[in-house]
Amino acid sequence: MAVYLHEEDLPEGVLAPGPVAVDTETMGLITPRDRLCVVQISDGKGDEHLVRFAPDSAYDAPNLKAVLADPARLKLYHFARFDLAAIEHYLGVVAAPVFCTKIASKLTRTYTDRHGLKDLVRELLGKEVSKQQQSSDWGAAELTDAQKDYAASDVRYLHAMHEILVVRLAREHRTEIAQACFDFLPARAKLDLAGWPDHDIFSHEAA
Template sequence: MNFEIKLHKNDLPDDLELGNLIAVDGEFMGLNVKRDPLCLIQISTGNNDAHIIQLDRKSYNAPNLKKLLTNNNVMKIFHYGRADLAHIKYYLKIKVTNILDTKIASKLARSYSDNHSLKTLIKEFKNIDVSKQFQSSDFGGELSPAQLKYCANDVIFLHDIHKKLEEILIRENRYNLYSSCLKFLETRVELDLASFKDDIWSH
């Protein structure tokens, strides 16, 4: 399968139209939000394309990207958006709106499995075995073709995966629960940024 991968420096082009349903993912230097900077944002329209934005980490000046992520008319599909949204809010200083999340959807829909990784979902729903070799690699410098392909894999399949998970959620009468979890996601991100990592509902 051939993908169209485009690398953009600092921001999205002014004249780029990506539609009203996009897949979004971020790459960081680690999982500690305040220590490990946001390096990349990748976006796909679901048409075998990936737009990878290599951010200017001195200013994070990306008006076109910020406008897209805050557009209430555009739905954004994440996989484990909790980490991406925390980094985006901390570094881009914006609140992403209209969010879907394949990891949350998978945990509610696929109660027959205890593995909800993106690699597992791509294998189950697309029958493609993607490599996660570059999951832990340096995204802060020049990007290799293999890193760009890895970044593309993180968004290109999300449209189809979310559609399949949505079908299961509706069939099993769990979609309303999924919607409620999405509403809580913003609060979960705020708790992370406030350093509350534990489950506050536990005894």
Template sequence: MSLSPRIHLHDGDLPDGLDLGSVVAVDTEAMGLNPHRDRLCLVQLSAGDGQAHLVQIRSERLGGRGADSPNLKALLSDPAVTKLMHFARFDVALLQHALGITVGPTICTKIAARLVRTFTSYHGLAHLCRELLGVELAKQQQTSDWGARTLSREQLNYAASDVLHLHALWDKLEALLVREDRREIAQACFDFLSARARLDILGYEDPDIFSHRA
């Protein structure tokens, strides 16, 4: 289903033969922030070409296919395709838990921002897009009901906006990482994200096994 020249909604899976290139921006929407409790509802993807592909994940109770998404799973687990995300720790954990795959390789613009923009505590996507790209992202739909059988045009426009600018944002942040000689340590963080997400799913957020607490 095409909503506009730049937003395409797919029911349950990506279409056969869709090529999104070697670096794909990815984001998710769920019923909440607990991957154990809150189901995955939407996966947004963009090749950085101004178009967004939104895959609505509906449970069988809502007439959907559940986690039967072979094309989406193949893309997210393809080692030849880098998944570009903002706050990848959450998205990777949610996708791995909901779809039963290992997501990688990944790049996280939030980690990149925290490594090089140490002069500020503002590392949210909307703030970074405003500061680095001059782009304003509307956030009114952030806490809306993503589990509805039919999503509104406002929800879909909001969801698309979260991936449409990630390539440009990464270009800015990667240049800063190189300038500050932190590109290598950033990559080490990115490479650990799949394991960190698995630890989160296993419940090792608290206690944090990296903490010095007894």
């Protein structure tokens, strides 16, 4: 297992075929304001790749974009809504098709209200994930080893959890509704970017 840091793009051919786990680190939670700093990606074979973008980046990244936009590759996320918006806004691609472990957790683990990555990894895999670096400065000139390990851990367990959650969705007869939610996520991200981040447009109440 190794963590690789790349500048501005993913090297060609470093990922095996099949689903990829994806996450992002930004300067904050308001996508148009808070720039995309790092995209983490893993093929689930044991290595994690971190692609870092400079403050003045043009976000060209043709290799990374090709993987993210590949309709034949399933992308695994935890809270895909945020990552999809950041990737589309800065990299200009829709990183789908999608499987979101947070949504799958909410549809299957209805016995709890704890659906964070740390809680999910602990219950499903019996492992611990540190969240200490979550609010650190991802735009710094150099990333610390702690930041790199934190970023890598956000994609390290998604393949294993995906396998478990697929089984649970089928067991609870919620595969179809989950897939409908996953299919809608790119549109949900577009609504966030267009100015409807908090309002439920399906509700009866006025905007």
